[in-house]
Structure formats: structure tokens, C-alpha cells
Amino acid sequence: xxxxxxxxxxYPLKNGGAAQVLKDINLSIAKGKITAIVGPSGxxxxxxxxCLSLLEYPSSGELILDxxxxxxxxxxxxxxxxxxxxxxxxxxxxxxxxTAAENIALPLEFLGVxxxxxxxxxxxxxxxxxxxxxxxxxxxxxxxxxxxxVGIARALALQPSIVIxxxxxxxxxxDSTQSILKLLTELRDExxxxxxxxxxxxxxxxxxxxxxxxxxxxEIAEQGSVLDLILNPESAIxxxxxxxxxxxxxxxxxxxxxxxxSSALDTPLNWxxxxxxxxxxxxxxxxxxxxxxxxxxxxxxxxxxxxALYNKHKTQIxxxxxxxxxxxxxxQSAQPCSQHAAA
Amino acid sequence: MSKDxxxxxxxxxxxxxxxxxxxxxxTWTMVGIVMTxxxxxxxxxGIALFNSSDRGLFENRKLYGALSAIxxxxxxxxxxxxxxxxxxLTKWLTGTTIGIAAAxxxxxxxxxxxxxxxxxxxxxxxxxxxxxxxxxxxxxxxQIIHQVQLKESLPSLISAATLNLIAMIEYSAIAGTIGxxxxxxxAVLYGYQRFDHHxxxxxxxxxxxxxxxxxxxxNRISASLKHA
Numbered sequence: 093x094x095x096x097x098x099x100x101x102x103y104p105l106k107n108g109g110a111a112q113v114l115k116d117i118n119l120s121i122a123k124g125k126i127t128a129i130v131g132p133s134g135x136x137x138x139x140x141x142x143c144l145s146l147l148e149y150p151s152s153g154e155l156i157l158d159x160x161x162x163x164x165x166x167x168x169x170x171x172x173x174x175x176x177x178x179x180x181x182x183x184x185x186x187x188x189x190x191t192a193a194e195n196i197a198l199p200l201e202f203l204g205v206x207x208x209x210x211x212x213x214x215x216x217x218x219x220x221x222x223x224x225x226x227x228x229x230x231x232x233x234x235x236x237x238x239x240x241x242v243g244i245a246r247a248l249a250l251q252p253s254i255v256i257x258x259x260x261x262x263x264x265x266x267d268s269t270q271s272i273l274k275l276l277t278e279l280r281d282e283x284x285x286x287x288x289x290x291x292x293x294x295x296x297x298x299x300x301x302x303x304x305x306x307x308x309x310x311e312i313a314e315q316g317s318v319l320d321l322i323l324n325p326e327s328a329i330x331x332x333x334x335x336x337x338x339x340x341x342x343x344x345x346x347x348x349x350x351x352x353x354s355s356a357l358d359t360p361l362n363w364x365x366x367x368x369x370x371x372x373x374x375x376x377x378x379x380x381x382x383x384x385x386x387x388x389x390x391x392x393x394x395x396x397x398x399x400a401l402y403n404k405h406k407t408q409i410x411x412x413x414x415x416x417x418x419x420x421x422x423x424q425s426a427q428p429c430s431q432h433a434a435a
Numbered sequence: 436m437s438k439d440x441x442x443x444x445x446x447x448x449x450x451x452x453x454x455x456x457x458x459x460x461x462t463w464t465m466v467g468i469v470m471t472x473x474x475x476x477x478x479x480x481g482i483a484l485f486n487s488s489d490r491g492l493f494e495n496r497k498l499y500g501a502l503s504a505i506x507x508x509x510x511x512x513x514x515x516x517x518x519x520x521x522x523x524l525t526k527w528l529t530g531t532t533i534g535i536a537a538a539x540x541x542x543x544x545x546x547x548x549x550x551x552x553x554x555x556x557x558x559x560x561x562x563x564x565x566x567x568x569x570x571x572x573x574x575x576x577x578q579i580i581h582q583v584q585l586k587e588s589l590p591s592l593i594s595a596a597t598l599n600l601i602a603m604i605e606y607s608a609i610a611g612t613i614g615x616x617x618x619x620x621x622a623v624l625y626g627y628q629r630f631d632h633h634x635x636x637x638x639x640x641x642x643x644x645x646x647x648x649x650x651x652x653x654n655r656i657s658a659s660l661k662h663a
Contacts (some may be wrong), residue, residue, distance in 0.1 A: 181567070198568075230662035
């Protein structure tokens with residue numbers, strides 16, 4: 093568990109003042125989970141990433157890893173503790189004059205690991221990132237995706253318990269992005285690593301993150317599990333992670349529903365057809381999105397039925413939806429709009 | 436009818452090599468001593484400049500400002516002026532104001548700030564996150580400077596040293612005016628003061644060939660070290 097408590101970071105200004113970039117950040121990075129930190133440009137993501145990897149010291153607050161307050165350690169003690177935190181850079185940041193294998197070996201060489209152990213560990217890591225056949229290639233001879241995999245292998249060289257991926261897929265093509273995301277989930281699932289994903293890409297969050305924290309103007313605006321936030325109709329980030337665009341044209345004589353459901357809440361995945369049978373009408377689906385998030389099926393849907401039918405079956409519909417834990421909102425109705433949520 | 440007496444002040448071509456060769460060796464002796472000192476002292480200064488900047492390992496604005504100012508002062512003075520200005524220092528250090536030993540002092544003092552700035556520039560060419568790579572890889576400051584900063588910028592450092600070497604060869608020729616020896620002295624003494632065109636042509640050709648060769652070799656070494 094990596095605990096960030098009351099973290100503040102400010103930089104001195106020339107006029108004698110200070111620019112506060114991070115304000116009172118509190119975060120818990122759960123073991124064996126992927127935690128995404130998202131936010132727009134200028135929200136303080138990069139600074140937070142540097143603080144989390146101790147490349148910058150916070151102005152105040154504590155970074156606690158395995159009961160050790162990292163930012164209170166001496167330089168030498170911190171150098172040893174750094175082994176527990178691997179950092180994957182946006183640009184992979186490989187040393188151009190070293191081969192893939194030599195790049196991965198760098199942290200091991202720094203710690204004075206003996207040659208044959210370095211060789212074994214590097215071979216194992218190259219195998220893990222599926223680049224055994226590229227061991228002796230220089231970065232210039234590797235694709236962007238392959239370079240990033242070498243960067244990941246280097247971050248894993250010292251067997252860290254936490255890996256911070258700072259915009260690790262920015263600028264990569266879709267195939268490379270997918271292979272990197274797959275690799276990160278494998279690290280979580282097979283090695284039990286905690287992964288901190290600094291990103292602005294909602295697709296990435298939706299695909300692999302378990303938890304998410306939203307940074308806005310240097311403060312945590314929202315945080316929680318991705319699933320909870322998607323299912324929370326009040327959550328702005330939930331709406332961004334799994335967006336649903338309401339069609340411009342909808343039937344005027346229909347009552348229109350916006351609904352969110354998840355297998356995690358034991359909603360039967362055929363609830364819509366069951367509801368159709370209940371009301372004796374094939375409900376009209378105007379748009380929908382369904383994703384598997386944190387091993388649960390999550391869907392958002394806009395559906396409708398004629399006003400007359402709705403008025404007739406209103407109580408039945410609402411009680412069924414509540415029973416199935418489907419969160420819904422009537423977004424157009426002959427009657428005033430109302431909002432409902434499963435208990 | 437009078438007959439013009441023509442005095443040929445030019446050294447015969449056949450005698451040029453035996454004059455030029457010892458002078459050429461003197462030039463390389465001077466330049467060799469100077470480059471050794473410049474690379475060590477200028478290199479350390481350049482590393483300190485880079486690492487005290489906001490991209491370095493131990494950012495220190497005051498140290499950077501002070502080093503930068505010293506380097507700028509060293510680079511502001513034309514070599515001839517510097518050479519004349521520090522004669523008392525040269526005499527104190529070497530006990531003489533002429534000859535190779537006397538030339539080495541101003542050449543080294545001129546070369547150090549030049550090379551320091553070239554080293555700083557070479558390190559600045561590295562991607563900004565390179566030093567962070569060293570730090571997150573648990574490197575000590577010395578390991579990061581050696582294994583990451585210097586090794587990664589080696590091709591640029593070789594180019595910098597080549598540029599510096601050429602400047603030092605030029606300075607050695609200027610130092611010839613204070614009797615430093617070397618082919619600069621030969622050119623001044625014979626080519627300029629005695630109108631010996633043969634010596635002048637020979638020294639010019641030798642200097643051009645030397646600079647071309649140095650640049651060619653420097654470029655080749657630098658290119659061979661790149662893997663981009």
C-alpha cells in the first residue's frame with residue numbers, strides 16, 4: 093500500500109511568492125491494482141508523478157510506502173528505497189547508446205549486481221515483455237511500442253512493488269497501446285504489482301484501471317473505484333469514462349429513459365428483454381454502450397416506450413428496474429422529469 | 436650596364452621538412468599538454484555547470500550563476516589580449532614568458548571555459564528525462580554522471596573536443612608571436628618577419644591539412660559512437 097497524505101507542492105516565484113501546484117493530496121494506492129490519475133493539462137499530473145517517484149520532494153505531506161515515510165529519508169536511504177518504485181517514462185527514455193538488454197541492466201549495474209545475475213534477470217525481463225529476440229538491438233532499431241516495452245522491463249528490473257506509468261501510451265499507435273495495456277494488466281495479475289497510471293486518455297482508464305483519482309487545479313476532485321464512479325450518476329468522471337451520447341432526435345410521444353447497469357450489481361444482462369415482456373412492448377433502444385470494466389459488464393442505454401404505455405405500467409417498470417439494480421433517469425416524459433436510483 | 440642582384444630570401448623547398456617537422460612536433464606537444472588540462476578541468480567545470488542547472492542532479496542557481504559568469508569572463512577576452520594580460524601569472528607559474536611552457540598557460544586558461552561551455556551544451560542536448568532515468572534506477576550521482584550523462588553524450592563530447600582541439604591549434608599559432616615555438620612561431624619568424632614565402636606556404640598547407648585531418652577523424656569517431 094502506497095499512502096499519500098496531505099501532499100502539497102509549491103514552487104517559488106521570482107516575486108517572492110509561491111505557485112502551489114498540488115494542494116492537500118490524499119491518495120491510497122491499493123496493492124495489486126491499477127490506479128489511474130487523470131486530469132487535463134496543467135492539472136498537476138506531471139508534478140504528482142514526480143513527487144510519487146521522489147524525483148521531486150513535496151513541500152509538505154508524507155509519502156508512505158510499507159510503513160516508511162519516503163520523503164523523510166536521507167539521500168542514501170532513499171536511493172535504496174527507490175528500488176521499490178519503478179517509473180515508466182512517457183517517451184520510454186532509453187539510453188540510445190545502450191542495447192535493449194543493456195538498458196534493462198542499468199539499474200542492476202548501479203546496485204552492483206554480479207554479471208551472471210544481471211544476465212539472468214535481463215533475459216527473464218526480456219522474455220516477460222516479449223522482446224527476447226531484440227536483446228541486442230539499439231533503441232533506434234526498435235519501434236515506439238518495443239521501446240516502451242524495454243522501458244517497462246527496465247522499470248521492473250529491481251523488482252519494485254509499485255510501477256508508475258507516466259503517460260506510457262501517449263503517442264503510440266493503437267496496436268502498440270493495446271500491447272502495453274495488456275502488459276500492464278499482466279504485471280498486476282501475475283506479479284501482483286500496484287500500477288499508478290498517469291494519463292489523460294479515458295479509453296485507457298476504461299480498459300485497465302481499477303481505481304481512478306481525478307486531479308483538477310492541483311486538487312483531487314473525485315476518487316474511487318472506476319466501477320463505482322461509472323455507476324454514480326453524479327460523477328463527472330464516471331460519465332467521461334463510459335460516455336453515452338444522447339441522440340439529437342428522439343420520438344416526441346415517447347417516455348425516454350437513460351439507464352446504467354452492471355453485472356457487479358447482479359443486474360440480469362437480459363433485463364431489457366425481460367422488461368419488454370413485462371410491459372408487452374418491444375422497448376425502443378436509441379443508443380447504448382456496453383463494456384467490461386474491472387471484470388464486470390457495465391452498460392449505459394437510452395431506451396423508450398410510448399407515453400401511454402409508460403403511464404399504464406409506470407409502477408411496474410420502476411419497481412422492476414429497482415429490483416434489478418438498474419439506475420435510471422427519465423430524461424423525457426409527458427410528466428415532469430424525475431430521477432431514480434436503485435437502493 | 437648594371438646587373439640586379441636578386442637575393443632569394445625563400446628557404447629552399449628541400450630544406451622545409453627539416454625545419455617544419457620539429458616545429459610541428461612542438462605544436463602537438465603544446466596542444467597535447469593543453470588539451471589534457473582542458474579536458475580534465477573544462478570537463479569537470481562543464482559537468483558542474485550542467486548539474487547545477489535546473490536540468491541537473493543538484494540544482495543550485497547561485498553555483499550555476501557563478502560558474503557561468505566565470506566561464507563568460509574567460510571567453511570574453513580575445514586570445515591575444517588574454518595572453519598579454521596574464522603574463523605575470525604565466526611568469527609566476529612557469530618562471531618564463533616565452534617558449535612552450537609559457538604558451539601552455541594562456542592556452543589552457545582560454546581553453547577551459549570554451550570546453551566547459553561545449554560540455555554543458557553537449558549534456559543539454561540529451562533528452563531532459565535522462566538524468567531522471569539514472570535517479571529512478573537508484574544510481575549514485577557519480578554513476579549517473581559517468582554511466583548516463585557522459586556515456587550518452589559521448590558522440591557530442593567527441594565533437595566538442597574536436598572543436599576545442601582545432602581552436603587550440605589555432606591558439607598555438609597565435610602563441611607563436613610570443614615565441615612559443617611550433618609552426619606558428621615558424622610562420623611568424625620566417626614567413627612574416629623575413630618574407631620567406633616558402634615557409635609561409637608550407638605552414639599554411641600544414642595547418643589546413645592538420646585541421647582537415649583532425650575534423651575528419653573527430654567526425655568519424657563521433658559518428659561511430661552513435662547508434663541513432
